[in-house]
Amino acid sequence: MTAEVHSFQAEVQQLMNLMVHSLYSNKEIFLRELISNASDAVDKLRFEEITNHNLLKSDKENSISIRMDKENSILFIEDNGIGMSKDDLMNNLGTIASSGTKKFLEKLSEQDKKDSNLIGQFGVGFYSAFMVAKKIIVESRSAHGAPAYKWTSLGDGSYTLEESAKETRGTLIEIHLKEEEKEFIEDWRIRGIVKKYSDYVTYPIFLIETKEDGQIEETRLNKSTPVWARNKRENKPEDYQELYKQISMDWKEPMLWEHISVEGLVPFNAVIFVPTEAPFDLYTRDNHGLHLYVKRVSITEKCKELLPEYLRFISGVVETDELPLNVSREILQQNNKLPQIKKQIIKKALSSLQHLSTSDNEKYLKFYQTFGAVLKEGFHFDYEQHESLSELIRFKSSKTGKEGWVSFKEYIERKAEGQKEIYYLTGPNFESVERSPHLEDLTSRGIEVLFLIDPIDEWFIMSYAKHGEFNLKSINKGDLDLTGVGKENEEEKKNEEKPVEELVGLLDLFRTKLSDEIKEVKISKRLRESACCLVADENGMTAHMERIMKATGQGMGGVNKRILEINPSHSLIKNLADRKNKGTDDTTLSEWVEVLYETALLSEGSPVKNPGTFAKRLTKIMEMASNK
Numbered sequence: 001m002t003a004e005v006h007s008f009q010a011e012v013q014q015l016m017n018l019m020v021h022s023l024y025s026n027k028e029i030f031l032r033e034l035i036s037n038a039s040d041a042v043d044k045l046r047f048e049e050i051t052n053h054n055l056l057k058s059d060k061e062n063s064i065s066i067r068m069d070k071e072n073s074i075l076f077i078e079d080n081g082i083g084m085s086k087d088d089l090m091n092n093l094g095t096i097a098s099s100g101t102k103k104f105l106e107k108l109s110e111q112d113k114k115d116s117n118l119i120g121q122f123g124v125g126f127y128s129a130f131m132v133a134k135k136i137i138v139e140s141r142s143a144h145g146a147p148a149y150k151w152t153s154l155g156d157g158s159y160t161l162e163e164s165a166k167e168t169r170g171t172l173i174e175i176h177l178k179e180e181e182k183e184f185i186e187d188w189r190i191r192g193i194v195k196k197y198s199d200y201v202t203y204p205i206f207l208i209e210t211k212e213d214g215q216i217e218e219t220r221l222n223k224s225t226p227v228w229a230r231n232k233r234e235n236k237p238e239d240y241q242e243l244y245k246q247i248s249m250d251w252k253e254p255m256l257w258e259h260i261s262v263e264g265l266v267p268f269n270a271v272i273f274v275p276t277e278a279p280f281d282l283y284t285r286d287n288h289g290l291h292l293y294v295k296r297v298s299i300t301e302k303c304k305e306l307l308p309e310y311l312r313f314i315s316g317v318v319e320t321d322e323l324p325l326n327v328s329r330e331i332l333q334q335n336n337k338l339p340q341i342k343k344q345i346i347k348k349a350l351s352s353l354q355h356l357s358t359s360d361n362e363k364y365l366k367f368y369q370t371f372g373a374v375l376k377e378g379f380h381f382d383y384e385q386h387e388s389l390s391e392l393i394r395f396k397s398s399k400t401g402k403e404g405w406v407s408f409k410e411y412i413e414r415k416a417e418g419q420k421e422i423y424y425l426t427g428p429n430f431e432s433v434e435r436s437p438h439l440e441d442l443t444s445r446g447i448e449v450l451f452l453i454d455p456i457d458e459w460f461i462m463s464y465a466k467h468g469e470f471n472l473k474s475i476n477k478g479d480l481d482l483t484g485v486g487k488e489n490e491e492e493k494k495n496e497e498k499p500v501e502e503l504v505g506l507l508d509l510f511r512t513k514l515s516d517e518i519k520e521v522k523i524s525k526r527l528r529e530s531a532c533c534l535v536a537d538e539n540g541m542t543a544h545m546e547r548i549m550k551a552t553g554q555g556m557g558g559v560n561k562r563i564l565e566i567n568p569s570h571s572l573i574k575n576l577a578d579r580k581n582k583g584t585d586d587t588t589l590s591e592w593v594e595v596l597y598e599t600a601l602l603s604e605g606s607p608v609k610n611p612g613t614f615a616k617r618l619t620k621i622m623e624m625a626s627n628k
């Protein structure tokens with residue numbers, strides 16, 4: 001039978017060009033990728049074997065073997081796993097199977113493509129073998145029994161398919177090494193690579209060598225028990241690092257790992273990892289989860305039932321013997337043992353983060369800057385963990401400066417005299433809240449204000465209104481009574497004693513003039529330097545929240561009116577009150593009132609309704625002032 005010629009899908013060709021022309025120095029990872037595929041194939045076989053007794057049998061134990069033909073520089077990697085039919089070969093090795101790889105390719109800019117290190121960071125599976133191969137032959141027979149097929153490619157845009165005489169189930173891959181990559185035919189090199197990357201692989205990896213006397217020698221290269229099932233003391237840091245690379249496709253070292261062995265009611269072993277950097281799909285990923293094994297059989301790679309969404313940056317492996325082997329993915333959702341394992345995993349993950357925060361604060365803050373916003377989602381979804389989560393979150397504040405951080409604990413330790421609430425201000429970024437007029441009185445009293453500047457914070461605060469005995473109090477919402485809190489302020493005392501009658505006329509003017517825009521005008525207790533500011537009702541929506549709602553298409557129209565607070569000791573307010581009381585023409589005063597309101601809008605980061613009119617009014621007022 002003649003071979004059929006097929007073209008690769010465009011993206012595959014793109015990926016292969018990347019591989020073939022890659023200057024990536026860590027080419028040895030190709031073997032890790034092929035071994036990982038072989039191990040997956042045996043996993044799949046074992047999983048299917050439980051329910052399907054008609055699969056082709058193998059006379060060897062489930063394993064992976066590596067052989068070399070030194071004379072012709074060919075490396076053979078063979079497994080007796082599930083194998084591939086002709087269609088499988090076309091679908092798996094002619095298109096891009098993994099959607100992650102596809103996204104990776106889409107994400108690569110032209111500039112990035114020149115950065116060969118990305119290859120290593122991502123781990124691009126089977127095709128990485130083209131970094132070292134001038135030709136690859138894959139002979140495979142599906143365990144379902146269809147005839148075997150042979151796939152051949154030079155990595156040049158096409159591949160051929162023809163029937164093969166292979167009788168045993170599984171896959172045999174021939175890597176015809178490029179002239180300059182012959183180091184990979186040396187057995188010391190192969191031993192080293194397997195040890196380095198694939199020591200944890202569940203199935204035996206054999207090196208098969210023909211000795212000078214013709215004897216065939218089989219040496220097992222990997223350890224027999226996977227990392228998670230061994231005693232912690234037997235494992236070296238490198239064991240965990242390698243396991244991480246295998247399961248996460250992340251080339252960077254993990255930031256943190258935790259080996260969990262639980263004996264109780266539902267015994268299980270697990271290793272969980274926190275990455276150093278955020279995966280590109282951290283906010284969009286819906287395929288988070290842990291790799292679940294039951295009695296060494298891989299059940300599913302992303303078991304969502306084992307990990308809450310707010311810990312979706314964690315990857316890892318869980319093995320338990322407490323589930324039936326033939327557990328289907330649907331049954332997993334109803335299984336009552338998984339929630340118990342999940343609970344333990346959450347507990348361990350949070351406590352190991354807590355431990356990191358006390359043992360290496362710098363490293364913890366790096367973690368927090370990368371994953372803190374995701375962690376905060378937990379306040380909404382996991383009431384039970386509020387206490388542990390509250391120990392883990394950090395804030396910028398009026399005292400930390402832009403680079404610093406403060407925890408709830410530190411905040412409370414340095415609270416001001418008489419302080420019974422935790423004060424916070426929400427906003428889109430540090431700059432916008434740092435100079436907010438709402439801070440003035442608090443700052444002058446030496447009271448620290450937390451800056452809630454993550455987009456998620458408005459939701460966080462809805463789910464977490466109290467920390468211990470301290471209510472969390474927004475400083476731009478409702479009344480703010482700071483009597484007796486922090487440093488007493490002489491200025492403040494004077495204000496309180498001051499009669500407000502002289503402001504009545506001006507307040508009325510504000511009310512009539514701005515009745516469409518604001519809910520109320522009040523005398524402020526929170527201002528020192530600014531003439532006025534806007535605040536939300538106790539239960540109302542802050543300007544920041546309103547902007548978020550609008551951005552997410554849930555605008556509230558004109559319904560959400562705020563309160564304008566004016567500073568009775570500000571000379572501008574005093575002058576305006578004087579003018580009003582002396583009966584100055586309302587139309588001129590109205591202009592001032594409008595401009596004051598508009599500056600309050602600008603200082604909270606909101607746009608003015610009509611910038612052109614605002615500019616004209618301001619110019620007119622400046623002109624009047626300059627004439628004096």
Ligand SMILES: Nc1ncnc2c1ncn2[C@@H]1O[C@H](COP(=O)(O)OP(=O)(O)OP(=O)(O)O)[C@@H](O)[C@H]1O
Pocket residue numbers: 033037038041079081082083084092093097098101123124125126127170171
């Ligand atoms: N030894 C093998 N036995 C059976 N199927 C295999 C084997 N090697 C590869 N495959 C099939 O080819 C597919 C593509 O492999 P490839 O390594 O490119 O991607 P992947 O393993 O799915 O994803 P990743 O990008 O995560 O490595 C696999 O999903 C699998 O279905």
